[in-house]
Amino acid sequence: MNDPEPCRYPACYRPLAPELIRVLELEAGNPLDPIVGRLVHQTLDGESYEAVSYVWGDARKRRDVAIDGVTLSVTANLHGALTAFRHLPLSGYSNSVRQVRRLWADALCINQGDLAERTSQLELMGRIFAGARRVLAWLGWEEGEEGRQHALTAIRFIHSFMDDPDAALRKARILLLHHDVSVTGPASRLAALSEDDQRQFEEQARKWEAVKIFFDIEYFHRAWIVQELGLARQAILYTAPKSADAAEVGEDHYHHALELDFIEWPLVGKFAKFLDFRGASLVTHLGLLSWIATHIVLVWDKKENGTPACDFLTAMHWVRILGVTDARDRVFSLMGHPLAVMDGHLVIKPDYTVTRGVVYTQLAANFIRKAKNLFAVSLVDHEDDPSAEAKDWDPHDDGRMPSWVPDWHSINRTTPLDYPIAAAEAEDTNIRIQGDTQGARGTPLPHLLVRGWVVDEISAVSRRMETTDFPVTHLARERAKENPFWLDRVWELVFPAAGNDGSLEDRDALAVLEALSLALPFGTREKDQPVSPIGPQQTLAEHRRSFAAYVLRYHELRYGVSSEASGTGDDEDTCGCYLPACSLYGSLPAEVQAELRRRAEGATGGSFLESMTWPSMCRVVYRTASGLVGMGSRVTRPGDLVCRVRGSPVLMTLRRIEDVGTGQGGGTDAAPISCAFIGPTIVPARIKKDAIDGQEFGEKAAHFRIV
Template identity: 25%
Template sequence: MGDLAPSPTSSIIDVVGPSHATHPELKSYTALPDSHSIRMLVLEPGSPIDPLRGRLEIVDINSAGSYEPVSYVWGTSKLVDKIYTRHGSDDGPLRLTASLKEALVRFRLPDQERRLWADQICINQSDVAERSQQVQFMKRIYENASHVLVWLGADGTSLAKPAFELIRDLNQLFQNELQRGEFYTEHTNRLGEQSRDKWKALDHLADCPWFTRGWIVQEIGTRASATLFWGDEEIDWTVLHTVCETLTAYHHLRTRLNIRTSEIKYVFRRFVEPDMTSHHANRVNFIYELQRARGLKFTDHRDRVYAWLGHYSKPWTFKSFAELLTADYEKTLAEVYIDVAKLALKAALKENINDGSGLIVLAAVQHMHLRPSEIPMEARLRDRLTDKDSLPSWVPDWRTYQSFILSEPINPHRAHGSTTPILAFEHNDRLLRISGIRIDEIELCSRPLAIKEFHLTDSSEATESTIEYIWRHMCGKNEFNLTGQYLSSDESCLFACMQTLSNGCVQIATREKMQYHSIPKSYWLEQEALYLAKALGQSDKIAPELHRMAEMARSVHMDEQWSRSANGASKNRVFAKTQKGFYVLGPKVAEPGDIVCVLFGGKLPFCLRPLGDQYLLVGECYVHGLMNGEAMDMMSRQELIEEAFDIV
């Protein structure tokens, strides 16, 4: 590629530190000549104590030559040094943040130039039009790179060396079949004997702010090779990811010793199409990717959408979001988020989606608070329909995160049967009119369930466990047995309760690559019995038949996985019970009086909150007994009727 690069336009600069969100001295930038040009930084050689010097080149994105883009955290916005660009007699200083200065000093070669790309320098951050145009190239810039340079930051407390040594040792160990077997025995069968001390180095690595920086999904997410630099130490990105991916199989080890690997492995090749036979098939859905990125950090929250432009994921099948969305920093945050929600819903209509994924954008709604204010009803409705800076309740606020989406694309639930969405937009597209079936009203809600509520511990404290709290106060039961019947089904109340708390155990089936609907209920009962026996020990609250079931499961070496599934599904949600007796796993903000409905085209039911003649969308919910089209069957028998809900 280097031989094909055109003769670039250059300007000489002195680089003395990293950049800032805005560059006030705009005259230092030569305007880009067309819509397919980008800038490159050619960093001159020098020693660690020499001032940084280089030149900017303007090149065509289609023939940029060989270069290495820099991925880093901007850090503080404080401007610490200047960059001087010279165009004849027209000089203009630019400034950089400390973080990029450190990175450039580390990456500079002692005896030859190095051709780099860094957004702080190569994009005129003060030119909104240029930013909007250049952000479209981000994926291509990193994807076409000869190598990506990742700067994790300075290592003032010497944490990098032990962390990278641990990774290299584990990588070597996992490649040896005998040593890997010994590791499994020690960290599974003898888990209680393991010390957390040696794993603290991995904690320190996961604490690096780079792993939660939003734009890295593009910068490190392609097939381009990469090296991570932390102070004077460095490690290959593929080696680091391989070790973290291998540790995924050691769930109880990671849980017991609080080993954090998900933040590290999450961003690996996020912009490369996955194995469609694995749970990574979820990633072909653009909304799912926005959901997974909610925990990342962005300075400009519009970039929670724009960072995914160029991704292969699609609204459904007809076009990628990259073809339908463009970065526009003139739009407000609310306008950007509403655009995404409308686009996803309109795509579902256009494609006539009947696999349940058509309403995934509604499933992504996760409110932090949703209690109606004390102002008059008319004013509340008027504000929701006219306030351009607010989000309607049916639009996800990608800045907040509660839990993963229960309705993820590969989820096998089909509450909607085979129906497709029926919806329309009114009042300047701020009111969503959507059709479905009203099921029941919530009567009772648990306290919000926190992270690891169902984690198994060695504690022998006589406090009431979470499962006991749910079973006693929400289900009205004392002994854990299979005698109570759930509604008019042939299932026990205990089975319905445990399935509700774990989203039907679908995550277990996904991890084990099992066909969900071919799994007998007895398999899930064995999982649930294993958990109860471990959580409550020999308590006489557990019926003998459940103890026998757990012992039988242990005899065939079945691992207890229900707790992992329940911890994931129930985090920041509530267990609720409706007036008719349905068990519900609903949003944290759900409360008595909310209605449960099945919307056409949605694979899970939803909670709505009445607001006069209109509704607020509370969020998605698992409702045991309604997850396989039962509501549609009741409608066909005229036991339930179709209804249109106006959601504001």
């Protein structure tokens, strides 16, 4: 469905009756034989078939196939999949019997030149993959002997790793303990390790490099595979050692059947999810893209009672990082999700005649109206500052949409803000969407009218946090980070030294520290609270111990700088560009230091690090005018407002703008505050169990008009 220039195929495509599909009956053949087959019509529950999951690849690289006596052009990647799968043994048949293989592949089984047919078949895609006997996922050809060795190493390693994942993860941590080997050169650093450590390091490095290459395969980075794998009764990933162009190799190479390497998708998904929950620091250190597979798993997770654990909008958020040729397919490629249906109807009908901005706005508006809440808005993750002015629809501007609508086509690098305690009541029947969502040229973009309270105004904002900043390492590594000594720098911002901000001098350092520690991992979860999909979250008691140990590790690194720097010819003066004046711990009152030492006894900072890595990624920490600590969107700026809004599960960051024609903004019932939506946010000190009314905190009531 994502061919950028679909060909209008010949008349061999007889019109399809409603609810019917075409199936390709693929003839057997040797690798160099042409692809030959025929298309037959059938109902979804008709004769058994297998569905092919693949990526289109470069649309300019095409190969011919013969279908019903007519020559058709398909991408080289689909040609490779058909070449490989016609050799795959059929279940229930003798290997000596070469049978016709019944396959469904979108590029051939849908007339790509007929927009009406493409749209109608798109609505059936979920049922097509769910109804297939199995899904054959084609990863592509293995390039050369080295390529095959990487694939085999990765597949075998994933199998062995999942036999005892905890033990395997412990072995892999040698790559973290000696990460400077790969940074500063193996010749000098590796020699300093014991022979056993050298052997283990080299073995782990080789295996994890193969895993890295495995998850770099293009297949894992396309949005359409999400429902193709997720809906499958059985999904198997295949690759084969063969040149992309068989003619280059010669016939002598193909006297035997292709050897296919394969691994079952559920095992790959479990492997990736385990790493994300238990080894986030390893994933980020090695630059693994395994977390993309985790996103696919999260889309299809189920509760204990068998119902979907992931709602449709969150599924959209998880898939944002995956590629599509047409931005509208970010919605349409998930139409097979069980929660893509509300009140017996699809949440939105596929429509390729309007812009992505219109599609996304209609989707968000439908959920807001039906659910009477603002959960859709909490998934906004602006890549750049949103427009701070009211605009009209423009059919030539594909990305034009209101600031309160998630742009699912922008780069997503954050997890959904999943705080365990609600900031406001779950629903509000007074939420209004004012204006046109149809995208008619020249009509104003719709505004979102909501009510709530102003919590505070943001006064200072940190640099954007990166996952590579979080591990506590050594001086050389710290210097190379985007934000060296990031925790100490954040503390300088949220708790400025006495005299730098007189209005904040009376704050309780331990209370501020706890607020910061709870913001970074999205709070804690007690035993009776639901597990978060973003990774492990500790109980409050566990969290306090682990965070204290983490703070002390940064302190030890900071005050070990003098001796380490002297060994490299550096000194503290030359470290001034990245070395904080004082560590977080060193700046605390003596009684708070004693409390942290007590909490940290016998603990390590590893659990806190694993818990906060994904939540804090690409977000910022801020301080408000009254000294509150929060974490929010990367586009947050001083002057933005932190607000509690009825119907929103989390606090919001809003940016005041010039009035849009409804009177001057002032927070009264007659004049709502006109603003742009910046993103969801959390301020732990203002999020308390059963406290969903801002009046409990003395916050100012207000109405908001969000453009």
